[in-house]
Amino acid sequence: MEVKGGKGSPRVDLTPMVDLGFLLITFFMFTTTMSKPKTMEIQMPFKEDNMKEDEKSKVKESTAMTILLSKDHRIYYYYGIGSDATKPPELKVTSFKDQDGIRDAIIAKKKEVQGLISAGQLSADDKLTIMVKPAENSTTDDLINVLDEMTINAVPIYAVVDITPVDLEFISATEKANGIQ
Amino acid sequence: MTAMCDVAFLLLTFFMLATKFKPQEPVVIRTPASTSTMPIPNDYMLLSLSKDGRVFFSIDNLNVREELITEISQSKGLNLSPAQIKAFKEGGSIGVPFNKLGSYLALTPAQRNEYDKTAPGIPTDTTASYETNELSYWIKTSRYANPKLRIAIKADGDAKYPEIQKVIATLGHEKVFRFNFITDGKAVPPGTALATEIAAGKKE
Numbered sequence: 001m002e003v004k005g006g007k008g009s010p011r012v013d014l015t016p017m018v019d020l021g022f023l024l025i026t027f028f029m030f031t032t033t034m035s036k037p038k039t040m041e042i043q044m045p046f047k048e049d050n051m052k053e054d055e056k057s058k059v060k061e062s063t064a065m066t067i068l069l070s071k072d073h074r075i076y077y078y079y080g081i082g083s084d085a086t087k088p089p090e091l092k093v094t095s096f097k098d099q100d101g102i103r104d105a106i107i108a109k110k111k112e113v114q115g116l117i118s119a120g121q122l123s124a125d126d127k128l129t130i131m132v133k134p135a136e137n138s139t140t141d142d143l144i145n146v147l148d149e150m151t152i153n154a155v156p157i158y159a160v161v162d163i164t165p166v167d168l169e170f171i172s173a174t175e176k177a178n179g180i181q
Numbered sequence: 182m183t184a185m186c187d188v189a190f191l192l193l194t195f196f197m198l199a200t201k202f203k204p205q206e207p208v209v210i211r212t213p214a215s216t217s218t219m220p221i222p223n224d225y226m227l228l229s230l231s232k233d234g235r236v237f238f239s240i241d242n243l244n245v246r247e248e249l250i251t252e253i254s255q256s257k258g259l260n261l262s263p264a265q266i267k268a269f270k271e272g273g274s275i276g277v278p279f280n281k282l283g284s285y286l287a288l289t290p291a292q293r294n295e296y297d298k299t300a301p302g303i304p305t306d307t308t309a310s311y312e313t314n315e316l317s318y319w320i321k322t323s324r325y326a327n328p329k330l331r332i333a334i335k336a337d338g339d340a341k342y343p344e345i346q347k348v349i350a351t352l353g354h355e356k357v358f359r360f361n362f363i364t365d366g367k368a369v370p371p372g373t374a375l376a377t378e379i380a381a382g383k384k385e
Contacts, residue, residue: 018185021186021189021190021193022189024193024197029196037212037220037363037364038217038218038364038366039217039333040219040362041360042359042361042362043358043359044349044358044359044360046358103373134346135342136341138341138342139339139341139342140230140336140339140340140342140345141213141338141339143342143345144213145215151215152216152373152374152375154374160349
């Protein structure tokens, strides 16, 4: 074996080690950032069992929009609060689409409220208020999606509330009219 | 070269120590997607809701876990042994009623993972009375151990609304009205109000 003169220490090729080092750095960098999940904060309406009627917040009919979540990711919506069963609001059916979906309906209502404010029919304090009422056959996906639409469209006030029997009747009437099983 | 190597390995050490690996999950949960980019709060309890409506509970702070299980063991008369308490402290999510907690914690970690696939979940009955709602008791007791605990819900997108409503109603009963849903990322649709806000630098 050929032995070279012992001048200094022998050179070791460090490239593979450094390669491996950087590979590991990349791996750990990615896993650290990924391990922190993203969340969506929601604020439910404050509810007290023995709340008096006049303590509950009131919503004006003209600023309100109600969104009903139903089965198969279908959405029914109407403008107003629909408290009057004798004068049923006009229910429209839509879904989570980028075009002509619930987003466009929200934007349209938002413009309408803006228009009413500038026309002086509503005061500047009035804001678009959306009530989300999920039916029993909707899923968590629907709820998160619709709440996300609130953020996407910068809806000032929105709340998730229990669906009422009146609303369920609206849905079944509309389903029957459209021949949906 | 040497200097770069030094820096590289320093970074490597840092990331290795800083990385926290995901805890074992009892069931597979497909979280819904949202455009929100808010990171999860630091101290939180995690309520997982599986597709079939089973609820699992977990906290990642080990000290709170120990305090919590000691308290529950006493107040519910479970008489857990130190080994069972240790098993809870080092374990993951819990998805069994109180009366099965002792036998569940006596299992080995591998057996527990197997059991979790068919675990009944924490009872979250909101119709009868909150006496039998054990999720309410878990939340109450852990917030007593650490009042700053935030609540994160990891719900499966396919879980029916009444299931998630039970969890939300239980939180409402505990006077918790603000909580976080864990969601997957989604791109912000262009041309919307949110996209404009982000472009204007108002929101991240």
